[in-house]
Amino acid sequence: MELQDKLAILADAAKYDASCASSGAQRRDSRGGRGVGSAGGEGICHSYAPDGRCISLLKILLTNRCLYDCHYCINRRSSNVRRASFTPEEVVRLTLDFYKRNYIEGLFLSSGIVRSADHTMGQIVEIARTLREEHDFRGYLHLKTIPEASPDLTALATKYADRISLNLELPSQRSLDRLAPEKNLHRTTEAMGRIRTLVDEAKAQRRDGDRKLRHATGQSTQVIVGADASSDADFLQRSVELYTRYRLRRVYYSAFSPIPDASSVLPPSAPPLLREHRLYQADWLLRHYGFQVDEIVEAARPDLDLRMDPKLSWALRHRHEFPVPLQTAPREQLLRIPGLGVRTVDRLLTIRRHHRLRLDDLARLRVPLEKVRPFVITEDYRPPSSLLDGERWVERFLPKPQQLELF
Numbered sequence: 497m498e499l500q501d502k503l504a505i506l507a508d509a510a511k512y513d514a515s516c517a518s519s520g521a522q523r524r525d526s527r528g529g530r531g532v533g534s535a536g537g538e539g540i541c542h543s544y545a546p547d548g549r550c551i552s553l554l555k556i557l558l559t560n561r562c563l564y565d566c567h568y569c570i571n572r573r574s575s576n577v578r579r580a581s582f583t584p585e586e587v588v589r590l591t592l593d594f595y596k597r598n599y600i601e602g603l604f605l606s607s608g609i610v611r612s613a614d615h616t617m618g619q620i621v622e623i624a625r626t627l628r629e630e631h632d633f634r635g636y637l638h639l640k641t642i643p644e645a646s647p648d649l650t651a652l653a654t655k656y657a658d659r660i661s662l663n664l665e666l667p668s669q670r671s672l673d674r675l676a677p678e679k680n681l682h683r684t685t686e687a688m689g690r691i692r693t694l695v696d697e698a699k700a701q702r703r704d705g706d707r708k709l710r711h712a713t714g715q716s717t718q719v720i721v722g723a724d725a726s727s728d729a730d731f732l733q734r735s736v737e738l739y740t741r742y743r744l745r746r747v748y749y750s751a752f753s754p755i756p757d758a759s760s761v762l763p764p765s766a767p768p769l770l771r772e773h774r775l776y777q778a779d780w781l782l783r784h785y786g787f788q789v790d791e792i793v794e795a796a797r798p799d800l801d802l803r804m805d806p807k808l809s810w811a812l813r814h815r816h817e818f819p820v821p822l823q824t825a826p827r828e829q830l831l832r833i834p835g836l837g838v839r840t841v842d843r844l845l846t847i848r849r850h851h852r853l854r855l856d857d858l859a860r861l862r863v864p865l866e867k868v869r870p871f872v873i874t875e876d877y878r879p880p881s882s883l884l885d886g887e888r889w890v891e892r893f894l895p896k897p898q899q900l901e902l903f
């Protein structure tokens with residue numbers, strides 16, 4: 497098979513990984529004989545480096561052959577797709593060719609599992625080693641690792657990569673047993689624990705003066721939302737455990753997308769994309785706003801309200817805590833006001849040292865005043881109690897209904 501054909505298959509197969517958000521976007525080029533240029537080559541997508549820069553990556557699988565049969569995966573053993581595999585040398589050559597031409601700033605490499613976890617992981621590590629040690633490759637390297645692979649191979653992967661990820665896929669062993677019977681939650685979290693230790697040790701070495709030490713600075717994972725009955729509370733509880741125990745940098749929530757020849761245990765349609773968005777918002781509240789999972793989703797309603805963002809939803813369920821005096825409230829309380837982000841809150845804390853806060857200050861900080869008004873007291877404003885009380889109060893915060901077009 498030609499390298500170009502392999503690239504088409506293995507770049508397409510990699511697009512289901514959520515860590516590179518732009519990879520599902522439609523690409524336009526001039527190959528049909530019309531138009532000018534081809535801005536994005538096969539397999540090139542954008543992602544974010546640990547320092548927040550947006551970078552272009554060659555995002556591919558080493559192979560889309562796999563021993564496992566995860567129902568939600570297009571590359572599963574029983575799937576009827578065209579198969580292809582790169583050799584490690586081909587991946588190295590493609591990466592260097594693209595890198596030297598400035599098409600990419602790095603490589604995102606994942607793989608199906610062939611022969612054994614150790615065999616596949618050994619090939620991934622060999623690619624990383626060749627790039628770093630033989631070619632002095634300075635680009636960004638994001639490697640997927642396999643939980644079942646030997647700890648030594650995982651350690652080598654963290655030595656060469658900038659970012660490591662291990663996909664958890666589903667939040668409980670019960671869900672895995674049903675949809676990914678070969679996967680084991682305990683093995684995956686155990687591997688995450690080992691990576692955390694390696695990352696911490698490398699950080700300590702850097703602190704002790706070995707500033708040139710190259711090593712992965714963090715790990716991330718992906719979960720698939722809507723492939724089974726797992727609730728948003730299940731996903732968020734698991735995410736909190738991953739952030740606290742294994743210090744994951746990010747949990748990516750990927751809405752399940754129906755695949756060709758899907759297994760009958762899968763739902764026939766995708767969940768609303770809004771669910772993925774609400775999970776990201778809730779995840780943000782957990783990490784940066786001091787919320788707990790049981791404040792965001794309640795036992796009686798374990799799924800997020802799709803009609804509004806989770807902070808607004810919490811505020812409307814806790815109306816007795818509002819309005820909040822902006823001049824005197826502590827930071828934790830300000831962070832709970834709908835419409836105020838972390839940066840705005842920090843700027844308000846600075847401004848209020850110099851003068852008493854007025855609505856104008858919020859306007860200057862580009863705060864959405866309509867959203868914030870019912871929840872705050874400023875020097876020149878106190879909301880009428882009717883804003884958070886009365887009949888049909890929730891409807892005031894929902895988008896206005898729109899007349900659908902007939903044709």
Ligand code: SF4
Nearest residue numbers: 562564566569572608
């Ligand atoms: S192990 Fe990975 S590539 Fe293989 S079927 Fe499962 S999700 Fe797909």
